[in-house]
Amino acid sequence: MAEAGFFEKVYRVAVQIPYGRVTSYGAIAKYLGAAKSARMVGWAMNASGKHPSIPAHRVVNRKGLLTGKHHFKGTNLMQQLLESEGVEVLENQVQNFETLFWDPMLHLPPFEIEA
DNA sequence: ATTCTGACGTGGG
DNA sequence: CCCCACGCCAGAA
Numbered sequence: 001m002a003e004a005g006f007f008e009k010v011y012r013v014a015v016q017i018p019y020g021r022v023t024s025y026g027a028i029a030k031y032l033g034a035a036k037s038a039r040m041v042g043w044a045m046n047a048s049g050k051h052p053s054i055p056a057h058r059v060v061n062r063k064g065l066l067t068g069k070h071h072f073k074g075t076n077l078m079q080q081l082l083e084s085e086g087v088e089v090l091e092n093q094v095q096n097f098e099t100l101f102w103d104p105m106l107h108l109p110p111f112e113i114e115a
Numbered sequence: 116a117t118t119c120t121g122a123c124g125t126g127g128g
Numbered sequence: 129c130c131c132c133a134c135g136c137c138a139g140a141a
Contacts, residue, residue, distance in 0.1 A: 006138065025123055035124085036136050042122035043138065061123060068122030078122095 006037070007044030011051060013104045017058045020085040021102035022094055024062045031104040042068065057081040064097030 013028045025041040034040065045056045045068065057078040061067045069078035069092060079089045088095035 026125095029123080034137080037138075038123040039121060039136070040123090040138055045122060047139090056122080059122075062125095066122090071122055 005044075006032075006034070006040055007047050010041050010044035011054055013108065014045070014054050014056065014059060016104070016108060017055055018102055018107075020087060020100070022058050022060055022064070022082070022087060022097065022100050023102045023104060024060060024064075026062050027101075027103050027105065028059070031108065046071065055081075058085075058102075060094055060097075064094040064101075066092045066094070 009032050010028055013031055017023055024038075025045075026035060026038040029035050029038040029041045032041075041059070045054065045059060056068065057066075057072070059068070066078050066082070066089065069076070072078045074080070079092070082089050082094065087100055094100060
């Protein structure tokens with residue numbers, strides 16, 4: 001359990017992203033204590049393709065850009081999913097990003113990712 | 116084992 | 129605000 005792989009940790013946080021909210025890879029990485037491994041968060045998300053319960057579309061980069069939209073099945077699938085949740089997306093960029101931004105470190109307990 | 120890549124982030128100009 | 133270069137680390141070839 002404690003030896004949960006890096007991706008599993010990411011999934012733990014990702015699944016906790018509230019509906020209609022978005023977060024950044026860096027925020028998740030930082031919450032996991034690996035702020036410098038923000039890229040790895042995206043990597044873990046890539047593997048999330050095997051985990052349909054992972055709302056990867058709610059995870060964007062720090063600019064609020066849907067950088068990973070190209071990795072989704074459809075070209076606009078990621079954007080459609082976000083818009084479906086009431087998130088405005090224009091030109092691959094999340095509108096009101098700061099307002100919709102959901103920081104795990106801010107809303108999730110400091111620890112207790114182990115179960 | 117080594118090498119490269121990559122859904123990022125930060126810093127400097 | 130934009131653009132460029134570096135760092136970082138885990139997984140895949």
